[in-house]
Amino acid sequence: MTKDEVRARLRAKREAMSVFAVEGAAANLAEWMYRLPMPVGEGETIGCYLPIGSEPGSDAMLDALIDQGFRLIVPVVPDGDPQPLHWAAYSLATPLETRRWGLVEPKSESLGPGALADASVIFVPALAVTHGGARLGRGAGYYDRSLPASRAVRIAIVYDDEVLNDLPVEPNDVPMEWVLTPEAGFRRLDG
Template identity: 50%
Template sequence: MTGTKDEVRAAVRATRRARPADERARAAQDLAGWMTCSPFRLEYDVVVAAYVPTGTEPGSRAMLEALTGQGVRVLVPIVAPGPPAPLDWARYDDADTLTSARFGLHEPGGDRLGPDAVAKAAVVFLPALAAARTGVRLGRGAGYYDRSIATASAAELVAVVYDDELVDDLPADPHDVPVDWVLTPGGGFVRCEPAADDN
């Protein structure tokens, strides 16, 4: 995708708003299905950090339920009051524990585990507006996740997008944290290949 980050964000948001509800529902079902055939071991002793999709974001709570159904311990983010900062985390047990929170998000009501809890995750599923095959992830722009996943250095980082949001190239800044994989409803898990260094 060409253009500045803000231009690409605006284009993706417009496309997501126009995406039919039945297409979003099929995509959510497909994404949940990939949780049972991922390239990672997702079993009873594994910690995964994920997110609760809202609005037109790809996915649904079914993705989280698929993980917990396999015995995976799932952490989801908590956005603290104030300016953008590293995310706090709490355990996700089921949808009944979620309450409405800042920015229209849904968060569990359980104990807060602190920003460093994500360091225990073997896999981190990240929301994104788009992702490049080179590992560039385009988020909403506030930098919450880039600030948070620096401590998850051992984790596999997976951006979750719709099929048409996986592209060859995206604008990036030096502080952007690249992802290792992209997950799409139709293509499943795609391994990223960082661009060759031109220097």
């Protein structure tokens, strides 16, 4: 199967999930944020996305990270053709707006693409990830353009049945080091 075919299948499966299943998974993911598998000091920067629709997670997982004293940055999609993501500081009081592709982003000032270099950990959205670390995203390549500028530990967040044995991979795909799923929690990948 091509990447687009796999994406279509995975999106359809997510869209068929019940609200109860999505909310239950989101609650579990927020709880897992209190059990990071690597040391991260108070005040250190963590990058995380703001989930939309049936994407795994909710703002509760970001709230859990803030609760532990971490500085959070979230992605901002720049105008124009795909390029590295920009980042903005996120707090419980950050005003949000729906922007390009229905993504929720802070109304606050962009910190630019270089802000990711300060992150110790980055939680990356994915449609699927393999046991070896290959990640399948939405297809525009924003994260694959952004992640090489950072030494942050890369953690993909997916549903438990989206950790697969194989995915189509391209040379510019940036591998993940860990996966976080609602039921199994954090797992180190073999990549």
